[in-house]
Amino acid sequence: GENVEQHPSTLSVQEGDSAVIKCTYSDSASNYFPWYKQELGKGPQLIIDIRSNVGEKKDQRIAVTLNKTAKHFSLHITETQPEDSAVYFCAATDSWGKLQFGAGTQVVVTP
Amino acid sequence: DARVTQTPRHKVTEMGQEVTMRCQPILGHNTVFWYRQTMMQGLELLAYFRNRAPLDDSGMPKDRFSAEMPDATLATLKIQPSEPRDSAVYFCASAFDRGDNEQFFGPGTRLTVL
Numbered sequence: 001g002e003n004v005e006q007h008p009s010t011l012s013v014q015e016g017d018s019a020v021i022k023c024t025y026s027d028s029a030s031n032y033f034p035w036y037k038q039e040l041g042k043g044p045q046l047i048i049d050i051r052s053n054v055g056e057k058k059d060q061r062i063a064v065t066l067n068k069t070a071k072h073f074s075l076h077i078t079e080t081q082p083e084d085s086a087v088y089f090c091a092a093t094d095s096w097g098k099l100q101f102g103a104g105t106q107v108v109v110t111p
Numbered sequence: 112d113a114r115v116t117q118t119p120r121h122k123v124t125e126m127g128q129e130v131t132m133r134c135q136p137i138l139g140h141n142t143v144f145w146y147r148q149t150m151m152q153g154l155e156l157l158a159y160f161r162n163r164a165p166l167d168d169s170g171m172p173k174d175r176f177s178a179e180m181p182d183a184t185l186a187t188l189k190i191q192p193s194e195p196r197d198s199a200v201y202f203c204a205s206a207f208d209r210g211d212n213e214q215f216f217g218p219g220t221r222l223t224v225l
Contacts, residue, residue: 032211043115043202043216044154051211089154097142097211098167101154 002027004092006102013109019077021105023090026071030092033066033073034099038087047088048075080109113137115217117203123223129191132220134203135184143186144214145171145178146202154202160186161208193224 003026013019025033031052036044050057050064050073057064061080066073073092077084090102116135124130136143144159158168163180171178175197177189190197200221204214 034213036216041218043204043218045216046213049213093211097144097159097206097209097214098156099144099154099214100156103153 002030002092002098002100004090004100004102006090006105008105009103010106011108013080013107015080015082015109015111017080019075019080019084019107019109021075021088021090021107022072023074023092023102024070024072025092025100027092027100028071032093033064034091034093035062035064035075036089036091036101038089038104040086044089077107080107082109082111085109113215115203115205115215117201117217117220119220120218121221121223123225124193125225126194127192128224129189130193130197130222130224132188132201132203132222134186134188134205134217136186136203136205137215138184140205140207140215141183142206142208143180144204144206145186145188146204146216148200148202148219149198157188157201190222193222195224198222198224 006023034049037047038044063076087104091099093099142161145157157171158178180186200219202219204216206214
């Protein structure tokens with residue numbers, strides 16, 4: 001089955017700096033890679049996703065890159081703000097939709 | 112305002128008691144997932160349904176857990192009997208058709224088994 005590894009487990013950044021979270025996956029059949037943000041006491045919320053036919057996707061301050069050959073994908077947050085503080089999860093799945101999540105990254109943005 | 116709802120939000124119970132958690136998926140979504148979140152194991156998929164039919168429940172302890180969709184607007188996850196190791200946050204998520212479409216998560220049920 002799929003195995004997703006996520007690094008780092010915690011990330012502290014100064015407001016305005018960039019944050020990068022990296023994930024690797026094992027199943028070459030995976031073709032969908034979402035990123036979720038989870039705030040305290042809430043359920044995960046999708047912030048961006050990418051499919052295997054695309055190498056990069058951007059939405060305002062958030063971007064995701066995918067390297068299918070190396071089986072890794074990354075989340076980039078630019079110009080971080082205090083409201084970006086949360087736990088971020090990467091995930092991978094095939095068309096059956098069984099999401100395999102990474103262990104999560106606690107991001108703390110300090111003013 | 113389309114969102115997944117879950118009840119109860121919090122549940123404290125004693126070991127051996129039955130626990131039932133409920134989920135109302137977003138109207139029109141035909142795929143429903145149950146996840147469990149713990150510090151040790153992270154987010155794990157327990158079971159999922161498409162068009163009310165169970166597709167995969169391999170992540171669920173079969174001896175005590177059961178999941179059903181009595182109708183398109185209600186999914187239930189039952190634990191009988193509950194054990195302290197079942198303490199976790201249980202999330203329901205729904206999606207339209209395929210699981211590789213966006214999955215919308217509910218707020219979760221925080222379960223504590225004493």
